[in-house]
Amino acid sequence: MQDFSQSFLSALWLILSGDGDLWAIVILSLQVSLGAVVIAAAIGMPLGAWLAVSRPPGRRAIITVLNALMGLPPVVVGLALYLLLSRAGPLGPLELLYTPTAMIAAQAVLVTPIIAALSRSALEGLWDEYAEQLTSLGQSRLGAIPTLIRDGRAALITAALAGFGRAIAEVGAVLIVGGNINHATRVMTTTIALETSKGNLDLALALGSVLILIALLVNVAVSIVGRDGASPSGPSASGTGPQMAGAR
Amino acid sequence: MNAAVRHEALTPGGEAFRARLRVRGLRKSAGGVLRISIDELGLAPGGVTMVLGANGAGKSLLLRLLHGLVLPDEGTIAAPPGVQSMVFQRPVLLRRSVFANLDFALKIAGIGRAERHRSVRELLSRHGFGDRAGQPARSLSGGEQQRLAMIRALSVSPAILFLDEPSASLDPAATSSIEALIRSAARQGTKVVMVTHDPGQARRLGDEVLLLHRGRIAEQGPAAEFFAGPVSGAGRAYLDGSLYLDP
Ligand SMILES: Nc1ncnc2c1ncn2[C@@H]1O[C@H](COP(=O)(O)OP(=O)(O)OP(=O)(O)O)[C@@H](O)[C@H]1O
Ligand SMILES: [Mg+2]
Numbered sequence: 332m333q334d335f336s337q338s339f340l341s342a343l344w345l346i347l348s349g350d351g352d353l354w355a356i357v358i359l360s361l362q363v364s365l366g367a368v369v370i371a372a373a374i375g376m377p378l379g380a381w382l383a384v385s386r387p388p389g390r391r392a393i394i395t396v397l398n399a400l401m402g403l404p405p406v407v408v409g410l411a412l413y414l415l416l417s418r419a420g421p422l423g424p425l426e427l428l429y430t431p432t433a434m435i436a437a438q439a440v441l442v443t444p445i446i447a448a449l450s451r452s453a454l455e456g457l458w459d460e461y462a463e464q465l466t467s468l469g470q471s472r473l474g475a476i477p478t479l480i481r482d483g484r485a486a487l488i489t490a491a492l493a494g495f496g497r498a499i500a501e502v503g504a505v506l507i508v509g510g511n512i513n514h515a516t517r518v519m520t521t522t523i524a525l526e527t528s529k530g531n532l533d534l535a536l537a538l539g540s541v542l543i544l545i546a547l548l549v550n551v552a553v554s555i556v557g558r559d560g561a562s563p564s565g566p567s568a569s570g571t572g573p574q575m576a577g578a579r
Numbered sequence: 580m581n582a583a584v585r586h587e588a589l590t591p592g593g594e595a596f597r598a599r600l601r602v603r604g605l606r607k608s609a610g611g612v613l614r615i616s617i618d619e620l621g622l623a624p625g626g627v628t629m630v631l632g633a634n635g636a637g638k639s640l641l642l643r644l645l646h647g648l649v650l651p652d653e654g655t656i657a658a659p660p661g662v663q664s665m666v667f668q669r670p671v672l673l674r675r676s677v678f679a680n681l682d683f684a685l686k687i688a689g690i691g692r693a694e695r696h697r698s699v700r701e702l703l704s705r706h707g708f709g710d711r712a713g714q715p716a717r718s719l720s721g722g723e724q725q726r727l728a729m730i731r732a733l734s735v736s737p738a739i740l741f742l743d744e745p746s747a748s749l750d751p752a753a754t755s756s757i758e759a760l761i762r763s764a765a766r767q768g769t770k771v772v773m774v775t776h777d778p779g780q781a782r783r784l785g786d787e788v789l790l791l792h793r794g795r796i797a798e799q800g801p802a803a804e805f806f807a808g809p810v811s812g813a814g815r816a817y818l819d820g821s822l823y824l825d826p
Contacts, residue, residue, distance in 0.1 A: 461673070463648055463667065463671070464667065464673075466648055469662075
């Protein structure tokens with residue numbers, strides 16, 4: 332008990348004193364996860380919008396697969412990327428293994444299906460509402476995609492936040508492709524795992540607190556966006572907020 | 580159910596040479612039932628054509644077919660050249676400001692930014708929305724939304740304007756402001772094809788009447804003649820309030 336409160340106090344001190352190591356880890360985490368979300372949004376949102384407005388063959392199957400991929404286990408993504416990036420793998424010559432770039436790629440793979448699936452369901456509701464009017468005004472199906480993305484932006488921001496929540500909280504993928512190298516590829520989750528196992532609870536607790544704070548902020552942001560974007564008849568992505576617990 | 584198609588004597592506003600909207604052999608099924616079946620139809624080239632008929636007669640579906648939103652199973656629709664617009668039974672305003680709703684329509688119509696902004700501002704102030712340009716369109720009252728949808732449809736100076744019960748659920752003042760918009764559009768040469776359940780409105784605005792019964796044309800002719808004495812059984816039943824879909 333004595334040890335515990337001692338650890339809490341030192342954790343607090345680490346945070347408040349602006350400890351260099353701690354903040355370097357936090358900043359790398361944010362960079363990696365934000366980078367991943369930007370890439371995932373660039374792919375997932377147009378993909379979701381396209382699935383919302385068009386009727387390609389196999390559309391149902393694509394949607395089912397996307398929904399299933401939302402629950403992709405991070406360690407499996409990490410493993411797959413490891414095989415691609417390792418020296419003997421097809422992308423080995425790029426020498427990306429154990430770099431932040433590899434970590435961004437892994438989280439992007441993890442988050443793209445989440446953003447695509449959430450965007451699809453939100454924009455499909457909006458398309459149901461808009462389709463006839465937009466067609467009547469002379470807009471084509473594909474031409475409608477930017478319109479839907481613009482008018483459905485609240486739901487899309489929610490989808491991106493959900494993706495970010497998943498990315499920042501996962502351990503498995505970044506651990507495998509990043510390698511948890513000190514001062515190079517250590518992020519909050521991997522450091523917490525390592526330091527806890529070493530018995531260094533101060534740093535683990537400090538990082539854990541920061542992670543919870545970020546999770547809290549993301550959820551606050553989701554609810555603010557949801558409220559602003561809520562419209563009387565419109566679809567909303569409520570109930571799809573980020574779930575950081577269980578994002579293993 | 581014989582279609583009693585009368586002579587076409589309508590040339591309001593000297594629009595005699597304007598091409599007609601013509602339909603041949605039009606069939607459309609939905610839900611396994613034949614909902615529209617029209618062998619031959621030509622609408623008067625100008626003025627206001629009123630589409631009348633009981634609930635479920637196929638009026639909205641006919642408008643969607645004519646406007647090209649729904650593809651027919653069979654048949655051809657030949658429309659005069661020019662832009663068409665439509666105001667739906669439940670108007671759809673974009674989740675944007677009042678200003679942006681009009682701006683959007685003009686943008687799709689290919690009008691440049693500066694000219695667009697000028698005409699949107701002009702339209703809004705002319706129709707009394709000037710002080711609400713920045714307000715979300717969905718926050719307007721139902722009647723105001725209906726009027727804005729109408730102004731948006733008219734903003735592109737359509738050759739044909741389809742209106743599906745544009746003043747349903749509006750109060751008398753709002754109704755008469757919608758009717759004024761319709762009159763002025765028709766005067767400026769827009770062909771109006773309009774569904775209404777209000778015989779008074781059909782009398783006030785209509786140059787021509789098209790009575791639809793179970794997806795078929797029961798009667799077509801000049802409005803004045805229709806209201807003076809319909810020639811079809813369905814027409815008489817419609818006017819005395821006993822026309823229902825079920826036999
Ligand atoms: N896509 C569709 N699928 C199945 N049934 C349809 C479809 N579209 C229209 N119908 C049916 O066609 C019939 C005509 O519908 P429509 O909306 O044209 O009627 P309406 O004359 O406009 O009636 P109201 O006066 O109530 O607006 C209705 O029975 C409707 O259920
Ligand atoms: Mg209708």
